[in-house]
Ligand SMILES: NCCC[C@H](N)C(=O)O
């Protein structure tokens with residue numbers, strides 16, 4: 001994975017198809033214990049939003065690679081007192097080897113990449129969640145042998161997770177159906193256009209208001225919260241609008257009999273997904289969560305210098 005050495009991962013689109021394919025293969029090798037690689041590098045985690053999976057999986061991955069992690073919670077740094085990103089980034093770049101940032105604006109993440117002088121990983125912004133999608137693709141590959149030719153249907157808000165799924169699945173030759181309420185909940189048209197470009201004539205990218213049509217004969221049903229971090233004030237008013245997009249037993253019954261259900265978590269049972277489906281035989285949520293660690297370990301090792 002020499003190709004990723006020293007690079008940023010700000011968007012799924014920062015990878016090409018070969019790099020994404022190689023990264024998933026490397027993650028599978030690391031998971032099976034087939035290969036090992038160690039480093040003595042230091043990762044900073046600068047998260048301005050809450051996180052369980054991303055924080056812990058990056059930390060464990062880095063420890064298992066022999067590295068160290070510094071939790072740069074803004075409330076205990078000068079970030080919360082308004083030190084500009086341009087200054088914080090240049091200072092952190094003098095201490096750390098790599099930085100994972102979770103924040104609101106993609107432009108702020110890009111500034112960390114621009115000013116820090118070290119590789120920066122997108123640990124979730126309002127626009128994208130690329131690390132999540134590495135784990136999702138690894139899970140789909142494990143379940144079906146490969147991603148190409150399979151169909152993933154996403155139900156709910158056209159948010160950061162939907163955007164990264166559109167890009168990553170399209171790159172891997174998967175059909176993507178995004179079922180959302182009408183504007184302003186549709187995915188970013190620029191991302192949809194990019195996904196269509198990646199898919200070319202190998203896969204179909206569809207945005208629809210019809211959740212049943214999106215579920216028909218699909219291989220993967222995917223959902224995420226209806227109100228993302230930072231949108232908590234809108235959560236109540238969104239419930240009736242999003243109800244037809246709930247992943248429940250009825251929607252699941254329209255999919256292929258061997259279809260799987262994914263959710264990036266945390267989930268709101270009874271809103272975007274029912275408890276019955278979450279705990280049901282077709283749910284792969286816990287494998288998916290575990291795969292965050294394997295996929296990010298491969299990403300860290302690749303960026304930090306695995307040849
Ligand atoms: N844990 C992932 C959360 C994803 C969600 N769309 C959010 O941004 O809050």
Ligand SMILES: NC(=O)OP(=O)(O)O
Nearest residue numbers: 051052053054264265
């Ligand atoms: N899926 C995900 O990113 O989880 P956290 O918000 O807990 O990191």
